[in-house]
Amino acid sequence: MLHSFSYEMIDVVGESLGSHLTGVASLLRTRQVHGNVAGIRGACYWTWYRHETWAALKTARQMSIDEAYWQPESIASFSHLTPEDVANRVIFIFGQCINYCNDDTTGKPREAKAVELDQALDDWKAKLPSSMAWFSTEKPEVGPMGSNHFEAMWFVFPHSVDHGERN
Structure with a gap:
């Protein structure tokens, strides 16, 4: 609906x-x-x-x-953030990725932005607290456009999994 x-x-x-x-x-x-x-x-x-x-x-x-x-300030760890704040940070990166995909800029500025976004995703994953370590990634297949794909990422809410077992 x-x-x-x-x-x-x-x-x-x-x-x-x-x-x-x-x-x-x-x-x-x-x-x-x-x-x-x-x-x-x-x-x-x-x-x-x-x-x-x-x-x-x-x-x-x-x-x-x-x-x-505006962009979120850089911090050393997410351990003091709420799950909502951690999610907001990845939503922010997702929005930047959409802008990147919808931008027709070419050349070095575009390549630099792709590296920056890839680093932002890696940084976000590295800072996840252990209570949110339920993320997994999968390397995409290299397609006809080359290797300019972002990794797929899934999230399983910890409270939806019984006894810490991963689905």
Whole structure:
């Protein structure tokens, strides 16, 4: 039901979707709402970031809220973060990956961005606390476009697995 509603939303908005997304991003910027803000304002940022990520993925467009506006601060460990904060960080990287895929830039800047994103994913995985060590990756097959693929990653919530056994 929600999935079909989401498609209907884009169909209804049509070509004005981009201006709607840009308008909300502008509101967030003017009110200085970003991912480090506590409370409802921070929740609004992450909700909107997820919405923008989904819309960019579905419509092959650049996101209006990207790392040029705000990005999570670099930290040595995720051990003090909540699971939601850890998830927000990978959602942020995912949004950057979507922007990368929707950008038609070529040459060295694009190659540098691919290396940066790959490093960000590796860094994120390396900082996971042991309580969240249920991630696994799989190397993709090299396709006709070469080896510029990101690794697949799955997450099993620890509370959904009996007695620490991995599915």
